[in-house]
Amino acid sequence: MNRTAVKDAKRLVIKIGSALLTNDGAGVDRDSVDDWVSQIAELLQEGKEVVLVSSGAIAEGMARLGWTSRPDNIHDLQAAAAVGQMGLIQCYETSFLRFKRHTAQILLDHDDLASRQRYLNARGVLKKLMNLGVVPVVNENDTVVTDEIRFGDNDNLAALVANLIDADLLLILTDKDGLYGANPDHDPLAELVTEKRANDETLDSLVSESSSNLGRGGMITKLQAARIASSSGCSTVIAGGRNKSVLLDICAGKHVGTLLTANERPIAARKQWLAGQLQVKGYLVLDAGAIKVLVKQGRSLLPVGISKVSGKFGRGDLVSCVDDDGNEVARGLVNYSADEALKIRGQSSDAIITILGYRDHDEMIHRDNLVLN
Numbered sequence: 001m002n003r004t005a006v007k008d009a010k011r012l013v014i015k016i017g018s019a020l021l022t023n024d025g026a027g028v029d030r031d032s033v034d035d036w037v038s039q040i041a042e043l044l045q046e047g048k049e050v051v052l053v054s055s056g057a058i059a060e061g062m063a064r065l066g067w068t069s070r071p072d073n074i075h076d077l078q079a080a081a082a083v084g085q086m087g088l089i090q091c092y093e094t095s096f097l098r099f100k101r102h103t104a105q106i107l108l109d110h111d112d113l114a115s116r117q118r119y120l121n122a123r124g125v126l127k128k129l130m131n132l133g134v135v136p137v138v139n140e141n142d143t144v145v146t147d148e149i150r151f152g153d154n155d156n157l158a159a160l161v162a163n164l165i166d167a168d169l170l171l172i173l174t175d176k177d178g179l180y181g182a183n184p185d186h187d188p189l190a191e192l193v194t195e196k197r198a199n200d201e202t203l204d205s206l207v208s209e210s211s212s213n214l215g216r217g218g219m220i221t222k223l224q225a226a227r228i229a230s231s232s233g234c235s236t237v238i239a240g241g242r243n244k245s246v247l248l249d250i251c252a253g254k255h256v257g258t259l260l261t262a263n264e265r266p267i268a269a270r271k272q273w274l275a276g277q278l279q280v281k282g283y284l285v286l287d288a289g290a291i292k293v294l295v296k297q298g299r300s301l302l303p304v305g306i307s308k309v310s311g312k313f314g315r316g317d318l319v320s321c322v323d324d325d326g327n328e329v330a331r332g333l334v335n336y337s338a339d340e341a342l343k344i345r346g347q348s349s350d351a352i353i354t355i356l357g358y359r360d361h362d363e364m365i366h367r368d369n370l371v372l373n
Contacts, residue, residue: 001169001235001259001261001262002195002259002261003195003253003254003255003259004253005235006169006235006237006250006251006253006259007251007252007253008168009048009168009169009235009251010047010048010049010168011048011049011130011165011166011167011168011169012043012048012049012050012051012167012168012169012170012171012251013050013051013052013053013158013161013162013165013167013169013170013171013234014036014040014050014051014052014053014171014173014247015052015053015054015055015154015155015158015170015171015172015173015225016036016052016053016054016055016056016173016241017055017154017155017172017173017174017175017218017241018055018056018058018059019174019175019218020032020173020174020175020241020242021033021054021055021056021059021088022056022059022060022063026059026063027059027060027063027064027087028056028060028063028087028088028091030091030095032241032242033091033092033095034095034098036173036241036247037092037095037096037098037099038099039245039246039247039248040052040096040135040247041096041098041099041101042248043247043248043251044099044101044133044135046251048251049130050130050135051126051130051135051136051138051161051165051167052092052135052136052137052138053138053139053154053157053158053161054088054092054137054138054139054154055139055154056084056088057080057081057084057085057088057139058070058077058080058081058084059084060083060084060085060087060088061079061080061081061082061083061084061085061087062080062084063084064083064084064087065079065080065083067080085105085107085139088139089103089105089137092135092137096135101133101134101135102132102133102134102135103134103135103136103137104129104134104135104136104137105137105139106122106125106126106136106137106138106139107138107139107140107141108122108138108139108140108141108157108161109140109141113160113164117314117315117316119164119316120315120316120333120335122164123164123165124360124361126161126164126165127165130165138157138158138161139154139157140154140157155172155218155221155222155224155225156221156224156225156228158170158172158225158229159224159225159226159227159228159229159234159236160228162228162229162232162234163228163229163231163232163234166232166234166368167229167234168234168235169234169235169236169237170225170226170229170234170235170236170237171236171237171239171247171250172222172225172226172236172237172238172239173239173240173241173246173247174218174222174238174239174240174241175218175240175241175242176218176219176238176240177192177239177240177243177257178192178193178194178238178239178240178257178258179192179193179203179206179207179219179222179223179238179258179260180192180193180206181193181206182206192257192258193206193258194255194258194259195258195259195260195261196258196259196260196261197260197261197263198223198226198227198229198230198235198236198260198261198262199227199230199263203223203260204223206219207219207220207223219238222236222238223260226238226260229262230260230261230262230263231262232262233262233263234262235259235260235261235262236259236260236262237250237256237257237258237259237260238257238258238260239256239257239258240257243256279318280318280319280320280331281311281312281313281314281317281318281319282309282310282311282312282313282317282319282320282334282338283308283309283310283311283319283320283321283322284301284306284308284309284319284320284321284322284334284341284364285306285307285308285309285310285322285323285324286301286305286306286307286321286322286323286329287305287306287307288323289305290302290304290305290306291305291323291329293305294321294329294330294370294372295329295372298367299367300362300363300364300365300366300367300370301321301330301332301363301364301365301370302348302349302362302363302364303336303341303344303345303346303347303348303349303352303364304346304347304348304349306341306345306346306364307324307345307346308345309338309341309342309345311338312338313334313337313338314337314338315334315335315336315337316333316334317333317334318331318332318333318334319331319332319334319365321365321370328373329372329373330365330370330371330372330373331370331371331373332365332366332369332370332371333365333369333370334364334365335360335361335363335364335365335366336360336361336364340356341364343355343356344356344364349362349363
């Protein structure tokens with residue numbers, strides 16, 4: 001992906017860090033939020049899809065509680081997050097309503113992304129919200145985590161969300177203008193790195209030494225996040241959030257911040273992952289019509305095209321799709337378990353709700369989660 005491709009990116013994950021959002025810990029900076037929201041509203045009007053990953057709950061909670069220093073006790077941190085989350089989401093909701101846009105609060109933790117079923121649930125609701133024109137505001141569920149209150153300053157969370165929704169581009173807004181060849185706080189002649197491959201090993205030396213726990217300007221976690229996003233084909237731009245019209249300029253293809261490019265297109269990388277890195281848990285035998293639709297038209301697999309089901313698999317597991325002779329045609333992640341598949345095989349999607357009592361998906365395997373042999 002180059003700057004021209006950045007301009008064409010449709011699905012975006014935008015991450016705003018605590019230092020920016022709370023004006024270095026002084027509580028939510030509502031003027032800045034209004035500015036970013038105005039830019040996001042314009043991007044939405046242009047047809048972009050946006051998921052916002054926002055830090056700042058703990059800092060806002062500390063400001064509301066009158067705490068001047070960040071506590072070390074886990075329960076104090078959780079309490080601050082619980083109080084601050086109210087102000088944070090209220091701020092976004094009020095700001096987006098100026099543009100007649102609704103927001104939705106999504107709180108995630110590690111288990112939500114590790115469990116296949118919860119992963120698919122999170123993926124499904126985020127995509128549905130985007131289809132409805134709603135802006136999901138994602139944060140780590142700080143009030144219930146018991147190990148480490150932060151998720152790499154939400155940089156890694158933003159990258160995982162980018163993977164979750166097959167984003168085209170991850171935008172990380174920070175208090176620096178991007179990744180520099182030297183620490184800009186100490187070297188006024190330090191040059192901005194404008195574009196590199198996310199997996200370029202020379203980048204490690206630029207962020208490896210720091211007196212802070214986040215690296216130079218927090219760039220260690222941001223580089224880690226760019227590499228996580230890159231694994232599913234999503235490129236990353238790290239840029240200064242206080243720069244005027246920063247989001248609009250990036251999406252216009254202007255040379256703003258540091259672009260860290262991925263090697264694969266999102267769907268291509270995802271399908272490569274499906275093809276080689278998961279264990280097959282079962283088999284679906286497809287009729288000739290279903291095989292034709294999959295191979296010739298690139299469509300999703302519907303229950304009506306399934307003639308036989310074998311194996312014991314759950315929702316989100318990988319199954320092999322074969323013809324009557326056992327030759328593999330495709331493989332993919334199923335939306336229904338083996339027991340459910342046995343009941344709905346050969347049936348139309350409209351009949352699913354009658355047979356099962358619910359219909360979470362029309363497809364047995366969505367085309368985004370299916371790779372041809």
